Amino acid sequence: MPIQASFPSQEPLGLNADLIRKYNQPAPRYTSYPTALKFKPIEDKASRSAMLADIEDAEGPLSLYVHVPYCRSLCWFCGCAKIISTNTALADKYLDYLEMEVRRYANLIRSGRKVVQLHFGGGSPNFLSPAQIGRLDNILRSSFEFDPSAEISVELDPRTLSKSQVLAFRKLGVNRASIGVQDINSKVQEAIHRIQPTETNIKTISWLREAGINSINVDLIYGLPHQTESSFNQTLDEVLGYDPNRLAVFSYAHVPWSKPAQKILERSPLPTADSKIDILIQTVQRLTGSGYAHVGMDHFAKIDDPMVKAQEAKTLQRNFQGYSLHADVEICAFGMSAISQSKNSFRQNQKDLDAYYKMLDEGDIPLEKGYLLTPDDQIRREVIMRLMCDLELDFQARGESNGVDFQNYFSSELDRLQVFEEDGLISFVEGGLEVTPLGRLLIRNVASRFDAYLGDAKQGFSKAI
Template sequence: MLMMPTNLDFQPDLIRRFDVAGPRYTSYPTADRFRQDFRAADYAAALRERGQDTATPLSLYAHIPFCETLCYYCGCNKIPTKNHARSGPYLDQVEREMERVASLLGARLRATQLHWGGGTPTFLSDQEAGRLMEMTHRYFALQPGGEYSIEIDPRKVGKDRVAHLAALGFNRMSVGVQDFDPAVQQAVNRIQSVEETRDVIQAARANGFASVSIDLIYGLPRQNPFNFAATLEQVVDLRPDRVALYSYAHLPQRFTPQRRIDAADLPEPQAKLVLLGLAIRRLAHAGYVYIGMDHFALPDDELARAQREGQLHRNFQGYSTQADLDLLAFGVSGISKLGRHYIQNAKSLEAYGAALAAGELPVDRGLTLGDDDLMRRDAIQRLMCDFALDLQDLAQRHGLRDAQTYFAADLKRLEPLEQAGLLQRDGLALRVTPQGRLLVRVIAMQFDRHLHDAASLLQAPRYSRVI
C-alpha cells in the first residue's frame, strides 16, 4: 500500500474542473437507493440474528426532531416548535421502539458509541434528557470509555445544562455555529453570539468533555471573504478540537426552509471557492490537519491519531475511531445498519407513532446489500478514511480472485482523475494526492456501481455539488 499524503494542496482550477454533484457517502449504497419493499419483518429478522452476537458492541443513535427556531439553511429532519409539551409524548414513542428492538435482540447488548442528533437534542429538558439516557441504559449496556456525543445549540444551553449532560455520561460535543457575522446570521435566521458559544465550550472543558467540535458552513447568504475571515479568527480563538466545514447546498426544491433565503445573497461559485481556500489556509495556520470530507482536527485529537494509525472509520454521524459497528437508530427518520442491512424509520411523526401504536417497528424503507455492495462499501470507506486503497487486498478480504478484471471499468473511469493528478496508481494500489483530497468524493464515485448502472442513471437523484 502506498503511504497516504500528510498535507492538503488547495488548487482552485482542479476543484472547478471536478466540482460535480455527488453523494456524501455517509453510507454505501446511499440512502436514496433504499427500497420500500424492505419491511418491518425484515428488520425484525435482522435484529434476531444480531442478538446472537453478544460479544461485539453496538453504536446507538437517537433523533430528537424538535427545535425552537427554524434555521433557513437546514436540510435535516426537524420540527420547529416552541411547544415543549411535545417532547414527552415523543419520548414515550422512542421508549416503545427501544423496548421492541431490545425484545427482538433478546439480550441487553453492549454499546460503545452513542449520539443524539436532531433537530436540537437540547430541546429536551434536563429531566427528559435524563429519562432518555435512563431508558438507553435499561435496554443497552453502555460501556466505560465509549464515545458518547451530543449536538448542542449554545443559544439554549447554559453552564448548568452542560454539567448535567456530563453527569449523564456525555463526553463529546458538537457545537453548531455556522457563522458569527450578524448579517449572515440574520439572513439564515440563526442569531448566536461568540460569548454564549465560548461559555458552552468552556463549560464543556470544565466538565471533562474529551472533544469539542464546531460546525461551520461556507457559501451562506451575505458571506464574503472579510466577514468569513473574522468568523474563522473567532473560531480559532475558541480552539475547538475539531472543526466541521460544510459546503452550503442550496436546494430549495427539496428543503422548504431554504425558500426563505434570497438566492441573490448567495456567493457566486468563484466567491464560494475563495471562502473555502480562506478557511483551509487559516485552519492549517492554526495547526489543524485535514481529516477528510469537510473535517479538520488538532494533531493530538483522537481522529487525527486514528487516521495516522490507519484506524479511522466513517458512519452516518461522520468520522469515528470506533470500528465499523452495527448501528441502531431510534426516533423519527433514524437510519440503522445491521450487517448487510440498512433500515430507515418513518420520516413523519404521524407515521412513526402509528406504527408503534400498532405494535410494529416503524420501518419506512431499507436495503439488503449484496456481496458487491459490501465490497464497494469497504472500498469507499478506505478511500474516505485513509486516502488510499489497495484493490488486490480489498479483493482478497472479500473472496475475489481477479481484482484487475473485476474492477476494470472502475479503473478506466479513474484514468482522467489520475491524469489530472488527483490520485496516483501503482498497479492496483491507489493513493489520493494532496491536491485530490478535497475531491475524494469524486474518486469514490467511480466505484459506485449504482451511479454508473444504466437503469439507475435514468432515475438519478439530485445531489449537491462536492465543493
C-alpha cells in the same frame, strides 16, 4: 505491501481552483453505500423479516444513535428532519415512544454486545430539559450495556443551551460535543435566521470545558448569503480562538425544491460557485496551517486528535453522522427518521412523527424504508468507505478482505481513475492508490468511480463544493 499514509499539519496543498471548478459536479456524500436514494419502502412481511433477522444475527460492538427532532426555531438553511416548537412537554411523549422502540429493538439483539459509541443528534438534543435528559439516560442504560470507555457525543445549539443541560449531558456520560456556529458575521446570521452572538459561543465552550467535556467540535457552513472570502476569514479567526479539537466545514447545499424554507435565503445574495471555491481553498490553507489535519471531506482535527489517530490506524468509519472513530460496529438508530446500519442492511425509521407513533402503538419496529445489500454492494461499500476514511486504497488488502482479485474486479473503475491521476487528485503507487491534498476536497468524486448505481443519474445529489 501496505501503504503508509501520513497526515502532517501543513503540507504543499496544490489546490488548483480551475480543477476544483472542473470537478464541482453533483456526487453523493457517501454516508452510506448504496446511498439513501436506493432505499425502498418496506411493504411486505418477507422484507421486514429479513431486515429484522439481520439485527438478530449480528455480533460485535454497537454504536447507538438517538434522533431528537425538536428545535425551538427554524434556521432557514437547514435540511435536517426536525419539528419546530417551544413546547418542551412534547418531548415527554416522544420519550415514551422512544422507550418502546429501544426496548423492542434491544430484545432482538444478542446478549453480551457492548455499546462503544452513542451519539445524540437532531434537531436540537438540548431541546430536552435536564430531567428529560436524565430519563433518556435511563431508557438507554436499562436496555444496553455500555463499555466504560464508550464515546458519547451530542450536538448542541448554543442559543438555547443552559448550564444545567450541560451538566445533565455530562452526568449521562457525554465526553464530546459538537456546537453549531455556522458563521459569526451578524449580517449572515440575520439572513439565515440564526442570531448567535460571540458571547454565546464562548459561554457554551466554557460550560463544556468546566464540566469536563473537553473534546469540542465546531460546525461552520460556507456558501451562505453575504459570505465573502474576507468575511469568512474573520469567522475562521474567531473560531480558531475557541481552540476546538475538531471543525466540520460544510458546503451549503441550496435545494429549495425539497427544503422550501431555503427559498427565503434568495432574498439575500448567495456567493457564486467561484466564490465558494475561493472560501474553501482559504479555509483549508488556514486550518492545515494552524495545527489541523484535513481528515477528509468537510472534516478537520488537531493532529493529535483521536480522529486522526483512527485514520492512521485505518479504524475510521463514515456513516450518517459523518466520520466516526469505530469501524465494524452495528449502528442501532432510534427516533423519527433515524437510520440503522448492519452488515447486510440499512433500515430507516418513519420520517413522519404520527406514522412513527402509530407503528409503535401497533407493536412493531417503526421502519419505513430499507435496503438489503447484495454481495457486490458489500464489496463496493467497503471499498468506498475505506477510500473515504483512509484516503488510500491497498488493492491487495481490499481484495483479500472481500475474496476477489481487486484489480480484475475493478478493472474498468481503475481505468476511469486515470484522469484523476492526470489531474492530481490521486497517485497510483505500488499496490494501490493514495489521495492527494486536492483529492481530499473532491473525495466524493473519486469514490463515485466505484459506485455501480451512479452512472449519469446524479439528480438528488449536491455539488462537491
